[in-house]
Amino acid sequence: MDSLTVSQVGAINGSLTAGGAKNSVLLLLAASVLATKPIVLTRVPRISDVERMCRLLKQLNIKITHLSSHSLLIDPSDIQYSDLLGDECQDIRTSILFLGALLGRFGRAKLRTPGGCKLGVRPIDLHVKAMKELGAIVSVTEGVVSASFPGVISDHISFDKVTVTGTVNAILAACRHQNPVLIEHVAQEPEIDDLICLLQSMGLNVLREGVNVRVSGQVMDLAVEHKVIPDRIEVGTFLITTAVLGGSIRINDMNPELLTTVLSCLTKVGAKIETGSDFISLEMTERPKALDIVTAPYPGFPTDLQPPWSVLSAVSEGTSKIQDMIYSERVDHFVELNKMGAQCQLVPNGAIIKGVLDLEGATLCAHNLRSAAALVIAACKAEKKSTILQINVIKRGYPDFFGTIKKLSKTMVCKPVEN
Numbered sequence: 308m309d310s311l312t313v314s315q316v317g318a319i320n321g322s323l324t325a326g327g328a329k330n331s332v333l334l335l336l337a338a339s340v341l342a343t344k345p346i347v348l349t350r351v352p353r354i355s356d357v358e359r360m361c362r363l364l365k366q367l368n369i370k371i372t373h374l375s376s377h378s379l380l381i382d383p384s385d386i387q388y389s390d391l392l393g394d395e396c397q398d399i400r401t402s403i404l405f406l407g408a409l410l411g412r413f414g415r416a417k418l419r420t421p422g423g424c425k426l427g428v429r430p431i432d433l434h435v436k437a438m439k440e441l442g443a444i445v446s447v448t449e450g451v452v453s454a455s456f457p458g459v460i461s462d463h464i465s466f467d468k469v470t471v472t473g474t475v476n477a478i479l480a481a482c483r484h485q486n487p488v489l490i491e492h493v494a495q496e497p498e499i500d501d502l503i504c505l506l507q508s509m510g511l512n513v514l515r516e517g518v519n520v521r522v523s524g525q526v527m528d529l530a531v532e533h534k535v536i537p538d539r540i541e542v543g544t545f546l547i548t549t550a551v552l553g554g555s556i557r558i559n560d561m562n563p564e565l566l567t568t569v570l571s572c573l574t575k576v577g578a579k580i581e582t583g584s585d586f587i588s589l590e591m592t593e594r595p596k597a598l599d600i601v602t603a604p605y606p607g608f609p610t611d612l613q614p615p616w617s618v619l620s621a622v623s624e625g626t627s628k629i630q631d632m633i634y635s636e637r638v639d640h641f642v643e644l645n646k647m648g649a650q651c652q653l654v655p656n657g658a659i660i661k662g663v664l665d666l667e668g669a670t671l672c673a674h675n676l677r678s679a680a681a682l683v684i685a686a687c688k689a690e691k692k693s694t695i696l697q698i699n700v701i702k703r704g705y706p707d708f709f710g711t712i713k714k715l716s717k718t719m720v721c722k723p724v725e726n
């Protein structure tokens with residue numbers, strides 16, 4: 308099933324419980340390479356990126372058992388070093404985390420360069436620079452990264468630019484060594500704090516101090532159980548869906564502080580939002596108003612919600628400017644939306660979107676995870692059916708996108724395309 312027809316759905320009316328964050332669980336799985344005792348992860352989302360990450364862990368002889376549909380037992384007691392040179396590394400971005408994890412655990416690493424969503428060029432120069440600053444000898448040749456620690460590691464890494472997975476690599480490479488390391492200008496994303504929390508529970512001495520992280524190699528090696536934080540991008544996607552289609556939604560087991568900027572933008576376009584310590588509810592009774600968006604590292608507007616938000620802009624009253632300052636080439640969905648009668652004009656770093664009242668059904672292609680979500684939302688809004696090609700990519704980050712929309716709208720939304 309790589310192509311689907313998607314039909315119009317009515318207003319949203321329902322509730323759901325937030326699932327675990329893709330961009331957190333993948334970091335936590337990489338951290339298990341540093342563990343010697345078992346880790347139980349709960350609130351694990353059933354997404355294909357988790358399966359792919361687990362396959363890489365198994366190549367290191369780490370045992371993974373499904374305790375229930377959303378919990379995993381990860382047992383690293385028989386871990387063995389292995390190069391990771393298979394094509395699987397190119398399926399996901401977080402395969403690059405084995406650079407820091409293997410260096411941290413075994414003092415050496417050899418792996419293929421990573422894949423992940425195609426968002427234009429996704430270099431790894433900041434990862435390599437961080438490992439070199441820590442004292443590793445690193446080379447990248449013909450798609451293979453090799454690294455080793457020849458001697459004592461240094462006490463200092465400083466990032467010139469915010470990088471989420473680069474920060475993770477620095478922490479993982481540094482935190483099992485005896486001497487303290489200060490890592491400066493790290494990413495502020497909450498998924499990094501979830502990782503730090505797991506490492507602390509494992510008995511590692513890792514502390515965030517604002518924009519820096521300090522590690523100092525005390526290792527206690529404890530068995531842990533850890534609940535993955537909620538997926539702010541998945542929750543944001545369904546809030547935006549409701550703002551596009553109208554109606555109301557309540558999301559439980561969700562800390563609203565993870566989405567402060569997005570909630571403020573949703574309020575500005577006309578959504579009524581209520582929050583409590585562990586829920587967000589949203590009601591949309593009018594056509595959204597246009598709003599300019601500029602993506603930025605956390606706590607700014609997340610680039611991963613830029614494609615879904617662009618659908619909102621496409622049907623808003625007025626003209627919006629969308630600028631993606633993190634991935635300037637994250638624009639494929641604008642071209643697809645124009646096939647549906649949207650008016651997106653590409654400009655450097657994004658698009659200027661003149662809102663239209665209705666979208667038309669069309670044949671569309673999902674080029675990556677978040678543009679797939681965006682195209683489904685747009686297709687749910689359009690009066691006539693759309694066909695979306697390459698839709699399987701949506702499973703990288705949303706456990707059951709269509710089931711959730713069906714539950715929330717009480718409408719059957721999709722059918723596989725018959726060949």
Ligand SMILES: CC(=O)N[C@H]1[C@@H](OP(=O)(O)OP(=O)(O)OC[C@H]2O[C@@H](n3ccc(=O)[nH]c3=O)[C@H](O)[C@@H]2O)O[C@H](CO)[C@@H](O)[C@@H]1O
Pocket residue numbers: 330333400401428429430431432433434435468469470471472473604610611632633634
């Ligand atoms: C698994 C995961 O957590 N993925 C997220 C992570 O990706 P990822 O960690 O790959 O993204 P980064 O934070 O590293 O990228 C931020 C920016 O830095 C640039 N850069 C990055 C590394 C490098 O070595 N050199 C360099 O120039 C990138 O091209 C980009 O412009 O953060 C992105 C930005 O919030 C999100 O879209 C991804 O969903």
Ligand SMILES: C=C(OP(=O)(O)O)C(=O)O
Pocket residue numbers: 329330399400401422423424425426611676677704
């Ligand atoms: C870009 C994304 O993921 P990744 O970094 O894993 O490719 C995403 O989740 O939108």
